[in-house]
Amino acid sequence: MEDGTIPDSDITASSAWSDSTEKERGNRDKGEGDGAWCPAGAVFPSASEYLQVDLRSLHFLALVGTQGRHADGHGREFARSYRLRYSRDGRTWITWKDRWGQEVVSGNENTYDVVLKDLGPPIVARYVRFYPLADRVMSVCLRVELYGCLWNDGLLMYTAPVGHVMHLSGSPVYLNDSTYDGSIESGVQFGGLGQLFDGVLGGNDFTETKELRVWPGYDYLGWSREALGQGSVDIEFHFEKTRSFHTMQVHSNNHHTQGVRVFSKVECQFKPGLLLPWSSPPLSLAVPLEDLKDPSSRPISLPLGGRPAQILRCQFAFADRWMLISEISFFSAPPSTTTSLAFPQVRADFDAMTPRAGLPVAKDDSSNTAILIGCLVGIILLLLAVIAVILWRQYWKKILGKPLSQLFHPSLHSSIPPFTTSSLLSLPPACGMDLEKGLPPTQEEPPPYPDAPPYPALSPPFPASVPHYAEADIVSLQGVSGNNTYAVPALTSPSPTAADCTPLPELPRHCLVFKEKLGEGQFGEVHLCEIESPQDLPNLEFPFNVRKGRPLLVAVKILRPDASKNARNDFLKEGKILSRLKDPNIISLLGVCVSSDPLCMVTEYMESGDLNQYLSHRVLLDKTGPTHNTPTISYPALIAMASQIASGMKFLSSLNFVHRDLATRNCLVGGEKGESGGDRGGERPIKIADFGMSRNLYAGDYYRIQGRAVLPIRWMAWECILMGKFTTASDVWAFGVTLWEMLSVCQEQPYSNLTDEQVIDNAGEFFRDHGRQVYLSRPDVCPQGLYDLMLSCWNRDCKLRPSFAHIHSFLTEDAMNMV
Incomplete structure (x- = not known):
């Protein structure tokens, strides 16, 4: 449309607001008249207004673009979403849907930017209609462009x-x-x-x-x-x-x-x-x-x-x-x-002009196919040259040396392999699907979720893409403790800086007394040990809540001597990262043993073990009082523990760290600070750890992909499961699940009535947002106000989830008044 291939006479519209906003103003990047096509009627709630393009013959369309009414800065109207309908004969109209049955296409966020959308699947049509949508009565204007080629198959x-x-x-x-x-x-x-x-x-x-x-x-x-x-x-x-x-x-x-x-x-x-x-x-x-x-x-x-x-x-x-x-x-x-x-087989990945190897190709002497192919090849070669120059520059930067601060700058290591569809053959079938929607049909036993296709593919993990995480790099801490990955703030940020990275304290191996094996990860093991006289070690930070003469419990992560060079580098990077986390509710790194193999990291351990095991052996106190001779815990004690977890996560989020595996199994419980005998009044310190994944005890909490990587999908936000997008907002989601665990006293697994595959299907329901997603139910002892906080943590829009600062404030000020 923009280059005049489609004349104005082939553009029609259901109506126009004025002569200056009529159909021919719908050409993208053109600003004549008032700068766009604007319908006379409201698009809400009927959604019946449309802009139609007649291509005069069948075309293969792979891409569409839309733009709002800019009018040199005077325009304020654009369509945030729209529908596409197409026809091959002008009589039968078909609503375009993507491969998962979604028919609403996301549009523009402002009046001037062009938004391009791949049509997957692409369409073969002569006539195309754009129906702008709105969620309320408002002015909407639209400019469009179509990308494709002649459908030579006939x-x-x-x-x-x-x-x-x-x-x-x-x-x-x-x-x-x-x-x-x-x-x-x-x-x-x-x-x-x-x-x-x-x-x-x-x-x-x-x-x-x-x-x-x-x-x-x-x-x-x-x-x-x-x-x-x-x-x-x-x-x-x-x-x-x-x-x-x-x-x-x-x-x-x-x-x-x-x-x-x-x-x-x-x-x-x-x-x-x-x-x-x-x-x-x-x-x-x-x-x-x-x-x-x-x-x-x-x-x-x-x-x-x-x-x-x-x-x-x-x-x-x-x-x-x-x-x-x-x-x-x-x-x-x-x-x-x-x-x-x-008759060409035009590729669905929009390579419509490129012949496929081994298949017949349409020849059209009047076309410019050869010129287009030459241009594409030239662009690809230019991009390859630019990439080669960038890689060469990075290589020589490494060779010629870096500033000291960059020695601690972690590089990108993805701990989760790509999730291919072959690993999801066990997903349940979808029920009640219309084949026209591009979803599996109903033919056998009905699944638990009607109208839900399998949502198999998990994209490889990406660096956090939310704006305030743009400067965060990703480093995998998979070596010993499992597959946890933390988003680490760039060293150019105010806190912490490279100057904060003091040398890690070297602890003598002979002071570690083995007690029991806690678990193992891909490249090592985690042991529970004691340091008999911690006060005698000059390199050990002190004081602790340990009386003189009593041993100090520590967790020791041991890297296998035969681990790869990359695993050793990751292990040392993990130590440098953990050494920077100084907060009362975060497990501290006490020291390392790296002068000889095997490499070891020593972190503090809490005497009461992890929070999941601690709570699962207790009964929540209600108005009837404690059960005779049964360990109990009160609602105020639970809220105090949850507040400490929120405080620790607030500290992590302030540094743009993303935990990725927040759960009760990864929170450790210390000795009681108050009265003894149950937890009716005493407060126990809680610290966030990261090695729950390494423990065989919690193998059932993780979903295994192709026998290798594992994911805590029952604690993961829908965008983590479907897109591999981990941010502080996804940690907030996991905190909501953790809070649910605590108020259920860890008596059952989240979504215990669903299989792992059904949990993945439920993530797909959050993505579609058709009102069929399933939430964790409110625990019996949970006040409605606190449950509303949980629901806000599970908001589909990550931008609408509360911050950890808000959660911490709520738990310390409001939650106690709900009893």
Whole structure:
């Protein structure tokens, strides 16, 4: 639209506020008139106003852009979200949805910035409508741009049976055509286009997909001979015009061990026109024997003999129990010519102009495809050159030396490997799904959450992206204590600075007396030890709450001597980081043993162990009084403990540290400060630690990914589970779960009625925000005001969650008055 490819005459609108805001003002980056299209009517609540673009022929659209009304700084109107509807014939209109069924597209945050949105899946359409949305009555204006290319395939629709669900060891693999945009009746989909022509080729393992956060089997459309009840799969293709068909390529899977084989033969019929009869006899083609034996997935080429047709109907015969097809493409040409044209498989990752290796490519002599490809190659080479220069500069900075402060600057180490969809074959099936929404269909047993697709993929962890964490680096503390990762403030920030990093005190090994093994991590172990005479060690910071002559309990993290160089570096970095955390409610690093192997870190330990075990053996006092001879704890004592945890987290958040594994198992309990006999009045000191993950006792609290990394998903915010985004706001979420644990006296695991996979599904419900997300229920002894605090910690919008300063203030001032 911006460059005039789409003339103003091809732009229409439902209405316009004035002549200066009519339809042609909807061109992006143009400021004529009042600078945008603005509808006359309100878009709330009806959402019926639209801007329509006629592309004059079918186009493949992969990207859209929107902009508000800037008008040289005088405009104030923009659309925060919108819907897209498209049509191939001008009669049937389809609402675009992403791969997870979301139809609302996020728009602009101001009047001038251009917001580009990938269409995944992309659409094939002639007509496109933009429907701006609003959550209240307000002025909305819009400018738009479309990105794509001509749809040279000429394919209007295909008809095929609905795909089926395969169960591998009890885990569902959805083989439905999840992006099909036509209708479905009596087990047959018709009138639309979908994954057989989206350009994404499935791999050898059909349970692995190329799209993130989708379910196993997404790349394939598959059928079971038993479920279909016949020996072949019938697929019919309708094209715009009659063509001469020379070759058909079918990308199929041949996974022998699962009863999946390519089709044994194909029988095709040809209809030259809509009103003409089917040609006879049918063309019968056998699949070569080598294709039947080859276990890999690949395109199988079948000659069609140059027969003319506008409609093709092909029957693919089963060779085993299952048939899986990812893509179908054709070599064809108009009947009046002898030049062979290829119908392109346009890639769903928006590489619409780039031919795929080994597949036919559309040739259009009037296009500028070669020029565009050359420009793209040039841009890529330029970017590679820039990246090479940056890497070379960084290398020489390291060689030539750094300031002392940078010696303590941690580098990026991701402790969690990428979470692929193959690791989620055990996710429960979704229930009540409409195939047009791109979500798994209902075919077998209903799952616990209606309308919820599996949300399998966890992105690799990212550095915190919230603005006030922009300067924080990430360092993995996985060596001994588990997989905890802390966001560390840049050393340019006011506190702490490199000057605060004093040398770590070296403690003699002989002073450590082994008591018991607490647990082990990936590269080492954690032991409970005693220091018999702590006052005699000059390098040990003192005083402690230990009377003279009594031993001091410590936790000793020991790195295995055969650990890698990276693990040793991470271990030393962890020690430097912990040495900077000086707070009454944070476990302190007392010293290290690094003069010889094995490397050791010595941290303080609390005599009453971790908070989870401490509370789980107690009964919460109510108005009836304590149970006879049973350890008890009072509501005020619990709130005092929670306040201490909030205080420690307030300190961490002030330094932009992100804990990532806050839970009662990672809080240690000291001796009572007040009266003895239960906790009815005495206050016990609480300190936040980081090695709960290393203890076998809590293995059930972590979700294991592909047998390697583990994640505390029941304490994690939805954005952590789905996007790997860890911030102080996600620590606030975990604090809400920790507070719930405490008021439940650690008698059950959070979401104990849900499996790990269902917890991940619930994170997807938070993402969709359709009101189906499940919250932890209010504990019996929890006042409503305190439960409201928990709910605020679990707010979907991380910006609306309370700060730890607010939480600490609430617990110290208000929570005690709720009893």
